Amino acid sequence: MSHVAVLPGDGIGPEVAAQAIRVLDALGIAHSEHAFGGNAILSQGTPLPDDTLAACRAADAVLLAAVGLPELEGRPVRPEQGLLGLRKELGVYANLRPARGDGVDMMIVRELVGGLYFGAKGVREDGTWFDTCEYSRPEVERIARRGFEIARARGGRLTSVDKVNVMHTSRLWRDVVTALGEDDYPDVPLDHALVDSFAMTIVQAPQTIDVVLTENTFGDILSDVAAAVTGGLGLAASASLGDAGPGLFEPVHGSAPQIAGRGIANPAAMLRSVALLLAYGLGRPTEAAALERAVADALEAAPTPDIGGTATTAAFGDAVLRALDATPTL
Numbered sequence: 001m002s003h004v005a006v007l008p009g010d011g012i013g014p015e016v017a018a019q020a021i022r023v024l025d026a027l028g029i030a031h032s033e034h035a036f037g038g039n040a041i042l043s044q045g046t047p048l049p050d051d052t053l054a055a056c057r058a059a060d061a062v063l064l065a066a067v068g069l070p071e072l073e074g075r076p077v078r079p080e081q082g083l084l085g086l087r088k089e090l091g092v093y094a095n096l097r098p099a100r101g102d103g104v105d106m107m108i109v110r111e112l113v114g115g116l117y118f119g120a121k122g123v124r125e126d127g128t129w130f131d132t133c134e135y136s137r138p139e140v141e142r143i144a145r146r147g148f149e150i151a152r153a154r155g156g157r158l159t160s161v162d163k164v165n166v167m168h169t170s171r172l173w174r175d176v177v178t179a180l181g182e183d184d185y186p187d188v189p190l191d192h193a194l195v196d197s198f199a200m201t202i203v204q205a206p207q208t209i210d211v212v213l214t215e216n217t218f219g220d221i222l223s224d225v226a227a228a229v230t231g232g233l234g235l236a237a238s239a240s241l242g243d244a245g246p247g248l249f250e251p252v253h254g255s256a257p258q259i260a261g262r263g264i265a266n267p268a269a270m271l272r273s274v275a276l277l278l279a280y281g282l283g284r285p286t287e288a289a290a291l292e293r294a295v296a297d298a299l300e301a302a303p304t305p306d307i308g309g310t311a312t313t314a315a316f317g318d319a320v321l322r323a324l325d326a327t328p329t330l
């Protein structure tokens with residue numbers, strides 16, 4: 001039987017996680033909750049306690065809501081370090097961030113465990129602070145392969161996004177992607193774009209974009225832009241996958257401290273992350289599709305304030321559960 005490790009996290013995290021747990025219960029999927037992020041720092045001094053990591057490794061899939069506490073910003077130990085550590089420990093290098101709506105159907109494939117986030121960083125003796133972007137050939141090749149596979153599977157094309165006019169690592173990125181395309185994916189149309197103008201393309205012509213392959217930091221920024229043009233962060237889900245072991249499923253959004261505790265956060269991004277978990281993490285595509293439909297119904301029936309409605313987080317969850325109950329295949 002499948003088991004999901006749930007990490008509710010901070011801010012609106014526990015509020016949207018509660019709705020996801022209702023769905024897991026409705027589908028009869030076992031789960032357990034674990035301390036992670038800011039709350040774990042406050043209670044245990046670390047954002048990723050050993051027993052949380054062990055529970056994640058032992059699970060079939062990990063469902064994370066969001067981390068981040070304003071009072072911990074700028075401290076040496078931060079909630080976000082736990083998230084980066086968990087991604088690295090689970091080896092989930094491929095972060096899939098779909099953005100859909102109004103004729104838009106894009107899939108951002110973001111490299112998740114390398115690049116600017118994970119290169120050497122520190123403070124030199126002269127007082128200069130630095131972060132470095134680092135990639136090896138195999139690191140680029142494995143994420144590029146994912147991008148090509150996804151583009152091929154949907155009969156689409158791949159746009160690799162870099163900053164080759166400035167960055168050294170982008171030269172490696174472009175060479176590796178181009179060679180892999182020629183050698184192993186000649187049937188998948190490939191083009192390249194520079195990240196700055198590509199951000200503009202996401203805003204101005206998102207319908208023209210199919211599968212996007214990009215570096216960790218670029219993907220972080222571009223996925224918020226893509227979310228903004230397809231209904232906002234309240235809707236954007238993601239799946240992070242490695243070659244083996246449990247995947248990590250999480251909304252694109254953060255802990256939204258300004259609206260935390262008010263019961264008005266949109267749980268759609270979290271519930272769509274559960275749908276990705278069902279599809280990619282547990283191999284249950286029928287239930288995944290039913291949940292996607294139920295979320296689409298709830299967006300009509302019980303929209304939350306971020307998308308122009310008045311429904312509470314719990315009322316949205318009610319609407320999703322009603323729609324799931326009415327699904328004959330489940």
Ligand SMILES: NC(=O)c1ccc[n+]([C@@H]2O[C@H](COP(=O)([O-])OP(=O)(O)OC[C@H]3O[C@@H](n4cnc5c(N)ncnc54)[C@H](O)[C@@H]3O)[C@@H](O)[C@H]2O)c1
Pocket residue numbers: 012016065066067068069070080083233234235250251252253254255256257258259264265266267269306
């Ligand atoms: N995966 C994660 O855990 C994750 C992701 C992004 C940011 N963060 C952290 O979250 C904290 C806040 O960051 P931020 O404010 O830059 O980004 P954020 O994503 O939390 O919020 C950005 C904006 O979107 C709104 N928003 C986000 N999710 C929403 C939802 N489900 N329903 C309705 N509105 C929603 C917020 O109210 C805010 O206006 C920071 O500590 C940051 O590090 C965590």
Ligand SMILES: CC(C)[C@H](C(=O)O)[C@@H](O)C(=O)O
Pocket residue numbers: 080083084220252254
């Ligand atoms: C919280 C932070 C570490 C994280 C990231 O930058 O990857 C978030 O912004 C995201 O998009 O998942």
Ligand SMILES: [Mg+2]
Pocket residue numbers: 220221224252
């Ligand atoms: Mg982000």
